[in-house]
Amino acid sequence: MxxxxxxxxxxxxxxxxxxxxxxxxxTHTSDVPATVAQCKRLAAAGAQLIRITVPGLQxxxxxxxxxxQLRRDGVRTxxxxxxxxxxxxAIAAAxxxxxxxxxxxxFHKDHEEARRQFARFLEVCEEYGTAVRIGxxxxxxxxxxxxxxxxxxxxMALAAMEWxxxxxxxxxxxxxxxxxxxxTVVMVQAYRELARLMKERGVVFPMHVxxxxxxxxxxxxxxxxVAISTLLAEGIGNTIRVSLTEDPENELPVAxxxxxxxxxxxxxxxxxxxxxxxxxxxxxxxxxxxxxxxxDDIPLQDEYLKDEIMQACRRRFYKPExxxxxxxxxxxxxxxxxxxxxxxxxxxxxxxxxxxxxCIVNGPGEMADADFxxxxxxxxxxxxxxxxxxxxxxIPEEEAVDELVKLIEESEDIA
Ligand code: SF4
Numbered sequence: 001m002x003x004x005x006x007x008x009x010x011x012x013x014x015x016x017x018x019x020x021x022x023x024x025x026x027t028h029t030s031d032v033p034a035t036v037a038q039c040k041r042l043a044a045a046g047a048q049l050i051r052i053t054v055p056g057l058q059x060x061x062x063x064x065x066x067x068x069q070l071r072r073d074g075v076r077t078x079x080x081x082x083x084x085x086x087x088x089x090a091i092a093a094a095x096x097x098x099x100x101x102x103x104x105x106x107f108h109k110d111h112e113e114a115r116r117q118f119a120r121f122l123e124v125c126e127e128y129g130t131a132v133r134i135g136x137x138x139x140x141x142x143x144x145x146x147x148x149x150x151x152x153x154x155x156m157a158l159a160a161m162e163w164x165x166x167x168x169x170x171x172x173x174x175x176x177x178x179x180x181x182x183x184t185v186v187m188v189q190a191y192r193e194l195a196r197l198m199k200e201r202g203v204v205f206p207m208h209v210x211x212x213x214x215x216x217x218x219x220x221x222x223x224x225x226v227a228i229s230t231l232l233a234e235g236i237g238n239t240i241r242v243s244l245t246e247d248p249e250n251e252l253p254v255a256x257x258x259x260x261x262x263x264x265x266x267x268x269x270x271x272x273x274x275x276x277x278x279x280x281x282x283x284x285x286x287x288x289x290x291x292x293x294x295x296d297d298i299p300l301q302d303e304y305l306k307d308e309i310m311q312a313c314r315r316r317f318y319k320p321e322x323x324x325x326x327x328x329x330x331x332x333x334x335x336x337x338x339x340x341x342x343x344x345x346x347x348x349x350x351x352x353x354x355x356x357x358x359c360i361v362n363g364p365g366e367m368a369d370a371d372f373x374x375x376x377x378x379x380x381x382x383x384x385x386x387x388x389x390x391x392x393x394x395i396p397e398e399e400a401v402d403e404l405v406k407l408i409e410e411s412e413d414i415a
Contacts, residue, residue, distance in 0.1 A: 001195055001235040003204045006174050008131040009078030009098030011048050013176055013238045014206030019263035020239035021255040022049035022208075023248040024082065029059045029066070029329040036069045038248070043077040045252045046266070049239070051080040051101065053329035055361075060092045067096060080133070082328065084362055087117035094121065094130040099176075101133040104163050105142045118163060122172045131174040134163045137212055138181035138190070139368030153189035156181070161197050168203060175205045176239065180212035182323045182368055184227040185314050187211055188291055195236050209237035213323040213355070213366065216245040216339065218279055218305075220324075221254050223312040225280050226287030232262035233288055245324040245339050245356075254280060283309055290315050320346055323355040323370050331358035332378030333397060341401045342374055352408065355385075364388070371411075374404050386411070 005015035013020050023042055027034040029052055039050050054063055067079055081093035081100045087107040094100050104118040105111075125132050141151060141159055149155035156179045167175050179194055181187040191207060198204040211227045214220040224242040231237045242254040256270050257280050272280070282305055289295045290313035300306040310316040322343060327335040339356045346354055355370035357363025360383060363375040373385030377393075382400035384392040384407055395403050 001199075001204060003206045003238060004173055006131050006176055006206050008049060008080075008174075010076075011078050017238070018266065019232070019237065019259035020048045021046060021252060021259050021266075022051065022080070022239055022241050023047045023251045023255070024051035024241070024243075024326065024328055025053070026248055026327045026331065027329060029053055029055070029062050032062055032065045032069065035062075035066050035329075036073075039066065039070055039077065039079075040073070040075055041249055042252070043075050045249045046256055046268075047077060047248075047252055049080055049099070050077050051082050051241075052097075053082045054089055054093050055084075055330055056086060057089050057092055059329075060089070060096065063093060063096050087114075087121055090121050091124045094124045095128050097130070099131040099133060100125065101135045103136050103140065104134065105136070105144065105159060106140070111144045115166065118166060119170065122167065122170050125174065126170075126172055129174075131176065132167075132172075133176045133178060133208055134160055134167075135178045135180070135208070136160050137366055138179075138183065138186050140362070140365040153179075153181075153186050154193050156186075156190040157193035157197055160194055161201075164198060164201070164205065167205075168201065173203070173205075176208045177205050178208035178210065180210050182211060182213040182223075183314065184211060184223060184287075184291060184312060187227050188230050191231050191236050192234070206238035207231075207236055208239045208241070210241040210243055212243055213325045213357075213368075214243050215322045215324045216336070218308055219312070219322065220244045220246075221276075221280060222283040222308050224254065225258065225283035226291060226309065226312045228258050229262065229284035230288040230291050232258060237262075243326040245326055245336055248326070251326075258284070279305060283312065287313060317350060320349045321353040323353065323357075323367060325356075325358045325363065325366065327358040330361060331376065333358075333376040333380070333382075335376060338374065338376070338382075338397070338401070342404060345401055345405050346408065349408065354404075354408075364390070372404065372408055374400060 003014035006013045078098035083090040107114040107117040145159040179190040214223040242251045286298045307318045335358045353370045355367040355373040357375045381394045
């Protein structure tokens with residue numbers, strides 16, 4: 001798909017440029033040495049853009065220090081600030097880093113005020129040459145959209161188009177758009193609709209493509225590959241992130257595999273094991289035919305791999321559907337260990353969606369259609385959710401997995 005080209009600190013996204021591979025730090029932004037060290041590892045592992053969460057204005061000095069130290073040490077990888085809710089923080093970050101990711105609908109409860117703040121933010125980005133990602137996720141669309149359009153892929157695309165139109169009116173073109181979801185069917189449909197609507201406008205911004213809260217291990221890789229590969233094969237997607245609830249370095253070989261398979265190969269060799277490559281290849285080969293309902297079965301001898309791919313495409317469910325965020329600088333507990341513990345205690349269940357989320361600020365909103373949620377509060381405490389309702393709060397972490405299992409077992413809806 002023909003998109004315009006966006007320049008993020010010298011990294012070109014869209015147009016005829018190769019697919020750009022990116023990831024995100026999971027260190028605390030206030031821990032400058034740890035974040036600098038992780039950025040260096042990620043850059044060395046092939047990240048072309050690195051995102052860092054900026055929870056509030058108090059983190060702007062840390063963001064500045066991280067960037068200064070990286071540049072001083074010769075690491076030139078452009079940085080992306082990840083901002084939620086606060087346009088003031090987004091504006092401050094736009095003066096520091098090469099790109100800022102925001103969901104403008106969350107800037108303010110009053111929608112007109114959110115629009116005013118977004119317009120001001122764009123002015124600052126224009127002045128500083130900062131690129132923008134308009135990043136909306138399924139599950140956190142905001143009432144103004146769900147009341148109007150429902151909670152569908154089409155609603156996601158329409159919600160994004162409001163901000164895209166504002167960029168066009170302001171003649172601000174340094175924009176990338178994303179519409180992530182953990183549900184692969186929703187995600188693929190949302191991007192297709194977004195691409196169609198932007199084409200209708202006559203200006204197609206590059207798209208950042210990813211499956212959010214994909215989880216970890218083979219399942220997380222397969223879920224990401226089936227959906228991202230489906231879109232890349234259609235020419236949708238100019239930069240990608242494979243979100244895994246693992247160390248972010250692990251995301252990069254998977255993203256590189258996808259970028260090389262569907263774009264111009266990056267120089268150098270990818271460092272996948274033959275087994276990992278077999279899994280990714282099968283997910284890419286069979287993802288689109290299953291998601292598009294062109295086939296109902298796939299000719300794989302390996303039953304485990306077949307089950308995983310079928311479930312990733314939401315064609316057959318053989319275990320719980322897990323939603324787990326990758327964690328970021330907002331995570332205040334050992335998310336990876338908690339997710340493993342939840343999986344090991346619930347893997348026998350079927351027809352249930354279980355979310356494990358890294359923070360109480362965004363986690364509940366991002367859980368989308370989960371039946372049960374395990375959300376870290378920080379301070380060694382966890383809140384458990386049934387659907388969208390918090391049903392048990394402030395549970396000590398050591399008891400939280402037991403309490404979650406009890407909650408699921410007590411539920412009449414779960415077979
Ligand atoms: S839900 Fe997870 S990835 Fe999203 S902001 Fe919270 S900790 Fe970070």
